[in-house]
Every structure is written in structure tokens, then in C-alpha cells.
Amino acid sequence: MSDTAATEAPRTGENALPKGYEPADVEARWIRHWEENKTFTPDPAEVLSGAKQPFSIVIPPPNVTGALHMGHALDLTLQDILCRFMRQQGRSVLWVPGTDHAGIATQNVVERQLKKEGKKRDDLGREKFVERVWEWKKEYGDRILNQIRSLGASVDWDSLRFTMDEGLSKAVREVFVRLYDEGLIYKGNYIVNWCNRCHTALADDEVEHAPKKGKLWRIRYKLAGAPLPDGRTELVVATTRPETLLGDVAVAVHPEDDRYKDAVGRKVILPLVGKELPVIADSYVDREFGTGCLKITPAHDMNDWALSRKHDLPVITVIDDKGFMNENAPEPYRGMASLVCRERIVADLDAAGLLVDVTDHDHSVGECYRCKSVIEPHVSEQWFVKVGPLAKAARAAVPSLTQIFPPQWEKTYYEWLDNIRDWCISRQIWWGHRIPAWTCQNCGEMIVRVEDPDKCPKCGGPLKQEDDVLDTWFSSALWPFSTMGWPGDKEHPAAKLRAYYPTSVLVTGFDILFFWVARMMMMGLHFMGEAPFKHVYLHALVRDEQGKKMSKSTGNVIDPLVMTKKYGTDAMRFTLTSFAAMGRDIKLSEKRIEGYRHFVNKIWNSARFALMNLPGEPELTLHEAMENSSLANRWILHRLEEVKDEVERAAFEYRFNDIAQSLYRFIWSEFCDWFVEMAKADLSGDNACAKEGTRRVLLTVLSETMALLHPVMPFITQEIWSVLPGIADRELALAPFPARRPECRDEAAARDMAFFQGIVTGVRAIRTELTIDPAKKLPLIIDTADGPAGGLAVLTANEHLIRSLARIDSTDIGPGKTGPRASGTAVVDGARVFVPLKGVVDFGAEVARLDKELGKLDKQLNATSAKLSAPGFAGHAPADIVAAEKEKLAGLKDARGKLAELQERLKAALAEG
RNA sequence: GGGCGGAUAGCUCAGCUGGAAGAGCAUCGGCCUUACAAGCCGGAGGUCACAGGUUCGAGCCCUGUUCCGCCUACCA
Numbered sequence A: 001m002s003d004t005a006a007t008e009a010p011r012t013g014e015n016a017l018p019k020g021y022e023p024a025d026v027e028a029r030w031i032r033h034w035e036e037n038k039t040f041t042p043d044p045a046e047v048l049s050g051a052k053q054p055f056s057i058v059i060p061p062p063n064v065t066g067a068l069h070m071g072h073a074l075d076l077t078l079q080d081i082l083c084r085f086m087r088q089q090g091r092s093v094l095w096v097p098g099t100d101h102a103g104i105a106t107q108n109v110v111e112r113q114l115k116k117e118g119k120k121r122d123d124l125g126r127e128k129f130v131e132r133v134w135e136w137k138k139e140y141g142d143r144i145l146n147q148i149r150s151l152g153a154s155v156d157w158d159s160l161r162f163t164m165d166e167g168l169s170k171a172v173r174e175v176f177v178r179l180y181d182e183g184l185i186y187k188g189n190y191i192v193n194w195c196n197r198c199h200t201a202l203a204d205d206e207v208e209h210a211p212k213k214g215k216l217w218r219i220r221y222k223l224a225g226a227p228l229p230d231g232r233t234e235l236v237v238a239t240t241r242p243e244t245l246l247g248d249v250a251v252a253v254h255p256e257d258d259r260y261k262d263a264v265g266r267k268v269i270l271p272l273v274g275k276e277l278p279v280i281a282d283s284y285v286d287r288e289f290g291t292g293c294l295k296i297t298p299a300h301d302m303n304d305w306a307l308s309r310k311h312d313l314p315v316i317t318v319i320d321d322k323g324f325m326n327e328n329a330p331e332p333y334r335g336m337a338s339l340v341c342r343e344r345i346v347a348d349l350d351a352a353g354l355l356v357d358v359t360d361h362d363h364s365v366g367e368c369y370r371c372k373s374v375i376e377p378h379v380s381e382q383w384f385v386k387v388g389p390l391a392k393a394a395r396a397a398v399p400s401l402t403q404i405f406p407p408q409w410e411k412t413y414y415e416w417l418d419n420i421r422d423w424c425i426s427r428q429i430w431w432g433h434r435i436p437a438w439t440c441q442n443c444g445e446m447i448v449r450v451e452d453p454d455k456c457p458k459c460g461g462p463l464k465q466e467d468d469v470l471d472t473w474f475s476s477a478l479w480p481f482s483t484m485g486w487p488g489d490k491e492h493p494a495a496k497l498r499a500y501y502p503t504s505v506l507v508t509g510f511d512i513l514f515f516w517v518a519r520m521m522m523m524g525l526h527f528m529g530e531a532p533f534k535h536v537y538l539h540a541l542v543r544d545e546q547g548k549k550m551s552k553s554t555g556n557v558i559d560p561l562v563m564t565k566k567y568g569t570d571a572m573r574f575t576l577t578s579f580a581a582m583g584r585d586i587k588l589s590e591k592r593i594e595g596y597r598h599f600v601n602k603i604w605n606s607a608r609f610a611l612m613n614l615p616g617e618p619e620l621t622l623h624e625a626m627e628n629s630s631l632a633n634r635w636i637l638h639r640l641e642e643v644k645d646e647v648e649r650a651a652f653e654y655r656f657n658d659i660a661q662s663l664y665r666f667i668w669s670e671f672c673d674w675f676v677e678m679a680k681a682d683l684s685g686d687n688a689c690a691k692e693g694t695r696r697v698l699l700t701v702l703s704e705t706m707a708l709l710h711p712v713m714p715f716i717t718q719e720i721w722s723v724l725p726g727i728a729d730r731e732l733a734l735a736p737f738p739a740r741r742p743e744c745r746d747e748a749a750a751r752d753m754a755f756f757q758g759i760v761t762g763v764r765a766i767r768t769e770l771t772i773d774p775a776k777k778l779p780l781i782i783d784t785a786d787g788p789a790g791g792l793a794v795l796t797a798n799e800h801l802i803r804s805l806a807r808i809d810s811t812d813i814g815p816g817k818t819g820p821r822a823s824g825t826a827v828v829d830g831a832r833v834f835v836p837l838k839g840v841v842d843f844g845a846e847v848a849r850l851d852k853e854l855g856k857l858d859k860q861l862n863a864t865s866a867k868l869s870a871p872g873f874a875g876h877a878p879a880d881i882v883a884a885e886k887e888k889l890a891g892l893k894d895a896r897g898k899l900a901e902l903q904e905r906l907k908a909a910l911a912e913g
Numbered sequence B: 001g002g003g004c005g006g007a008u009a010g011c012u013c014a015g016c017u018g019g020a021a022g023a024g025c026a027u028c029g030g031c032c033u034u035a036c037a038a039g040c041c042g043g044a045g046g047u048c049a050c051a052g053g054u055u056c057g058a059g060c061c062c063u064g065u066u067c068c069g070c071c072u073a074c075c076a
Helices: A023-036 A044-048 A070-088 A103-116 A126-140 A143-150 A166-181 A242-247 A302-310 A338-351 A388-396 A409-418 A472-476 A495-500 A510-528 A560-567 A569-579 A590-612 A631-652 A656-684 A688-709 A714-721 A747-769 A791-797 A799-806 A843-869 A879-912
Strands: A054-058 A092-096 A185-195 A200-202 A207-223 A234-239 A250-253 A267-269 A276-281 A294-296 A355-368 A375-385 A403-405 A437-440 A446-448 A463-465 A503-509 A533-539 A778-783 A808-814 A823-828 A831-836
Touching (some): A023 A569, A054 A070, A054 A495, A070 A092, A070 A143, A070 A503, A070 A533, A070 A560, A070 A569, A070 A631, A103 A126, A166 A185, A166 A446, A166 A472, A166 A510, A234 A242, A234 A250, A234 A294, A338 A355, A388 A510, A409 A510, A510 A533, A560 A569, A560 A590, A569 A656, A590 A656, A631 A656, A656 A799, A747 A791, A747 A799, A747 A831, A747 A843, A791 A799, A823 A843, A823 A879
Parallel strands (some): A250 A276, A503 A533, A778 A808
Antiparallel strands (some): A054 A503, A185 A200, A207 A234, A207 A267, A437 A446, A437 A463, A778 A831, A823 A831
């Protein structure tokens, strides 16, 4: 055991808590404590023995080069709430932390570092470069992990994983080899998305489409041979990329386009090149767009590529993998950067009289999701996963095996899987899992193996391994089982895997539904025979207060680390939780976090107040305390039971905002505003029995509230918990969810309290609205004749509280009591309230105030009686609804009548002067 | 082009299976009432985007419309 706060002698009682809550100090202390004590490291044996139900989550591994942003903070907060809540529910909780190696991003970072030294990666060579990346990882790779720590995430640090770890790399190889052997991985020459800057292929979903202002050039392609029957001698094509015409292999028109029917089958002459191209017909061509004539450049356009395969056209690459015109381009253009070439081509066309015109044209352009440079379609040798069969299984698993929350994302998930194309998994970089395939330099045999082969098994010739590495998402797709020890020993799978796979829920942003979630589904189902998670909870994106995506370039980023430092982690977590309603974006502003910091302060101060009154454990048990207990005590215990239900239900249903709201209201508006104020009388009174009873209730409610709030605000709750007297287990994180106490349910107390609050609020309203000096104590008369059943008893028993809460110095309560005509008045639940005000205020104001009240009552009266008298209501509506409406109408009529009468009395008094 | 979501108080949003419109912040008025001025008490503020429909009854269900987001797509 370590010397942390929980193991020190608890500082309970008076002065246990300093005046102000200092989050930084408290947080650091508990983070250290949890980690040193391995509080969140579960034992798989407790699951395997059947002693506990498992609950597991794998963290969405952040990019190892990344820094924590608000999206992470939200994601981690929600996961932490679930994990901490499930521990309270008695589950064996495993939350696996880790990072991914982010192939392209990390390589970029290190290359930039090298550049500063005036070096390129080729100067180092592959091996040295990869070593260099590992060095970088060693030095900076823990940054984001420490940031996760600082949020209080209750992950099991013993389970920490990195996608390039030995075990995870083994999983990657195993999966690759098996998919290859099953014919689900193949290598081939295809057109792919190519990033010139990162110098690698990208998968379809790694390309982001952004609208761009472009131009549309219309270019004449002269017909070879005789003019068309109508005398035309050329076709005009429209293109946004004139430089690609050097790679044109055909011109296509729509087969039913009357304008071009006669041209089909003829040849045109490619401008600036001079070679003849066929004119083909294909219904893909949109007659409405441009001129209806489409030039076909298979090597540099995805759609043209597809057409070229259909029509068996050649593929001519004219732009190389760095974005320069290659040897297939005519001499004058060779070696030019493609954009430079574009200008030259346009100029040359113009000079040759082949350019019709140029118009502005907005279209969407693909960009690299890592570096934002324009994506070039590029033909090259790549490795692909044949996703069809995998996607089919992944689709079928939702919602039967895996449920998505909120469910509207199901459709998006289906949509993507239904239209999925083969997944390009090879990347032309060095940092990552190198493809485990070797080619025999002798016989050309391809060997794909888990273990490195040393020679060709067929001819014994020397082998050369593939240069490419795998897409980072390929390894991320295995995360739910690779992190738990798969494949390991196949006969005896890891205990962790047996205990915690499949995971309970995946919590992540909807933006990586495709990148990651769908692929994990594919891999999990294929290799484990089980979906990797039972639930997927997709939360919204965190945006700025205008609803814009936060980005460094816009400068609207709210840094979670700055916020936690400034307002405390609990305040930020609570803010995010409050706004985490399902299916909605979160518009965050610093002001909101600041607002919830006030709530943290409120909690702290209420605990300080409680501790001041709890020098030691109360002498009465709760059971004893409840005998002849006060209204306040019975009511708050009753409400506590209801809050337990609300919080528990909301947590199971991922209604995070409801957890927050329910606790906020209970703590602030009920516990602090009413219970504590009412308890003060007992706590400072002479009645030892009442005092001890109320102390017991105060302690019970405070401690259980800390437990309920703990998943959302782990630090302040643990800090307070650790100084409460009479708590056996100082580790709140491992304490069970507060047990239900059916005997504390007390509807009568709820009703009585509502009446009591009505009286107090009624008097306060009279006071404030008539601007009576708050210090001025007033007399109070209440006629309980028509009040609720037991109302008199409630008011009599709590008379001293009415005095203190409403600033009353004398009361006269009973059936038939009447105050002077010159009174401020109210009707509460049938009871008439009088606050004699002769000589205190101007009664004209009170007459006006009553007018306003009467107006409100009239509005409600009209609505209710209209409803009741509406044809069919009594016949069709359920009996209980009708009865309730009738009762309501009676109550309103009664209140209105009484109030009107009271106003008349007042007016009469006024007339008399 | 297809899909999804949103439109409720000045702002940000709740409102679960249809049964008297809610919260926070902001605002106005009054209070340093010894846990808390990061606080307390009270007030004001809404034709629930628009138009129809179903129903005894609609913020909620159905149809259409208008705006605003996002995702997706082969219009060069």
C-alpha cells in the first residue's frame, strides 16, 4: 500500500475540508492513488469463476502523435461514467487504454524533425528511420496518455497497448495471412487515391471531399477523316483538368444522344498529341453536363478507369507518383509539375485555336485527410481486402448482435456497407506493419507467412519482402481482441480474452463509424466468431458556441487541458455530460464550464456545512433516526430513493445528460435549498434526539449523493467521501451503488413538503414583490379549513421553519382563522394565507399583484374547463385523466374564488383608508 | 442526386410510451440571512418554424412546405 490519502487516518469532522476547493491538488492526489493501488485493474478470474459479470470497453486508441482535444475529453468522460457506474453495479470492469501508431501522421512528424536537421528519410534508410520513429515514440508517445490520466479516466494501466506492440503486430500478421489464404486479400494494379505529399495510397474513406472553385475548359477534338453528315468537323469536350488530356484514350458520349449518334465509332484527334482516339458510347455519360462529350483518361480519373475496364481501353499514365508529367507525356511537357503543365497546355490549346472557352465551375475535390493536399487518382500495385463477404456479415450483425445508439445511425452503417468497395490496405511508407509477403527472386513465387521465411520453399531462391506497410486502420480493426491477447496460444486463449471479449460497449464519435467501427465489426466477426461489442454508443461532435467545428486554423479551439486547469476536471466533465444528449452536436463555450464550476463549489460548500455538523458519526442509526422523523428528513430520503432510480435508469440507457440533470436538481434545488436550510434548526437545537437523527439523515444523503455523482465527478466526490465519518470503505470508486431503501419511500412526505414549500414560497413572493425589507419580520395567519388533508399538522409541526424560512415572527394557524383585510394574501392548495401589512406597504401594489395572480388563474381555468367540456372528452379519455382534470378545475375555481374575495376585502380596506 | 438530423424563452438545450410548456445561462428587482456573493430570495420572458391531417386531446404521431446543419454520391 502506498501512503496516499485513503490510507491515512481520515480527517473527519470539523475543519476536515479547506474553505475553497482546490481541484489541481485533489486531482493529482487521487490519480496517483488510483494508479499506485491498481484500483482499476480487474481480475479475469472473478469473471471466469462466475463470481462477477464482466463489463469491458476498449478505448478508441488516439493517434500517438495527437494531443487531447475536447472530442477526446467527451469520449473519455462518457466511457469513464459507464465504467465507474458498472463497478458500482458489481461488475468486473476492464477498460483498456492505448494508442495507435498513426502510420502517415507519425512518419510525417519524424520527417519534419529530420528536415530541421537537413535530412530526408532516404538519407537514413528504412531501418534507421524506423528506429528514429521508435525513439520519437519513446520520448513523446506518452503525452496523450498522460492527458488521459489527467481526466481521471479509470482505465487499467496494466492493460496499456500500442498497435505496434509485439502482440498486436502478431495479430496483424495472423489476420493478414489468414485473409490471404482465404482469398480475401489480393494484390493488383489498380487506380487508387494517391497523396503526392504523403507519397502513399489512401483508402476511399481517407479522402475528404471539399468544395472548390475550379474552371471548366471546353476543348475542340477534331474528327479524323470526313465531317459528320451535318458538316461538323469536331467534338467539344469539357474538362476541369486539361493537363490530363495527354493521357486520354477515348471520347465518350451517351448512346441515345442524338447530337453525337453519328460520331460513335469514328475517331477524333487528340489535341497537342495528334494520336487518334475512338468515340465510344456509354450511358454513364451525362447528356446534361458540359457538352455531353466526355474525355476518357483511365490513369487519372476513377470513373474513367471504370469505363476503360468496361470498354477494354488502354491505360496511359502521364503524371507520376510525385505529381510531375512523366515520359508518356509529349516532350515539351515532360518533367513539369502537373499544375504548371495545365497552364502550358491551356496556352498551347488557345494558340492552336482549340480552346473554345473557360468558365468558372465549382466542384468537389478530394483531399488527404492527414495533410489536406489534393488527392490524385493514381494507378499502381496495391494490396486490397476483398470486403464483400466481411461487410455482409458485419451488416447482418446489426442490430441482432450489436445495437447502435442512437439507432438512427444504423441506416448510415448499412448504407456504407452496402456500397463498399475493396479496401486498399497498402501504404507506401515505412512506419507501420510491413506486409508479411515475400517474392522469390528466382521463381517469382509469392510467400505469405506469419513467421519470416528465409528462402523460397519452392525453389530455395532468395526472398524479398514487400516494401509497403499496412493501413493503420487495419491494425485498429483488430483492437478489441488484439489488445486482450489474441492470438496468443490458440489452444489456451488468454484469460482476459475469455473473460472480457466481446466488449460491452464501444463509445466513439460518429465520424469514425466507417473508418473504424464497421471494420472492427468485420474483423471481430470473422476472427472471433462474435461481434466485438454488444453496444455501440455514438456521441456527437463537440463544436464551438456557433456550432462550428473546432479547428486550430479557425482559432476556436477550447483546450480541455486549459479548461481543467482553470475550472477543475470535474467541472469540465460535468459540463460535457450535461450536454451529451443523444444524437445532438454539443455547442460548447467556456462560459458553460465556468457555470458548472459554480456547481462544484456548491457541492463543496454543502459538504463543508455537513462536516461542520458531523464531528463524529451520529449516535443514531438511520432506522432509529426515521422514528418520528421530521418532514424534511422523510422528504429528502424519499427524494433520494427517486434519484437513485433516475440515475440508474439513465446510465443504463446512455442518457448521460439526464444523469447530470437529475443530480444537479437534487443537490442544488432540493438538498441545499430546502433540506439543509430546514435541517439547520435541528442541528443547532437542543433536542438531542432530533439533532442526532437529522445528523444521520444529513450524513446518509450526502454520502449516497457522493456515490451517485461519483461516475461524473470522480475527484470532488472521492475527496469528500474520504473525510465523512463512519464510512468503512474509503475507496469510493469501489463502493457499491447506494442500496435501495423501500422503507424510505414516502409519498405522503412528498405531498406534505409540496404544501409546506407552497406556503413558504407564497409568503416570500408577497414579501419580495411588495418590496418589503427582508430584515423585517412579519406575522402570518393561515386558514387551513379548506387546505389539504393533514395540512394543519404539517404547518404546526414545522411552524418554526416557516418562521425562519419566510421571516415570520408570529403565526396563527388553524381552520377558520382570518387575517386583517389589510393583508398580503395567497391561496395555497385551498389554504388561505394572510400576511398583515398595515403600515408596511402600499396596498395598491398588492391589489395589482393579486390582479396578476387572478389573471394567471383565469387562464388556467379557461383552458381546463374548455378541455372538460370539449365534446367527447369525458367519454373517450381514460377515467383517471378525467378525474384529475375535474379535481384540478375544482382546485382552480376554489383558489380563484378565494383570491378574488381576498382582493375585495383589501380594496374595501383601502377605500376606508 | 440519395440519406440523416435540427427548427421550443434573449442564448444553449431538455421534454422517455400523446394527457396542465421545463432547466441552465443571460436579464430585472431585493438581499453580505455565520456552508457557499462561485451565494440567497423573488419576478419577467414561449401562437413549441409554417400549412394541413389523425385524435376527446398534438411540442410529441402522419403528410407537405420553408430554412439550417451533417454525411454520402461517378456529373467530367
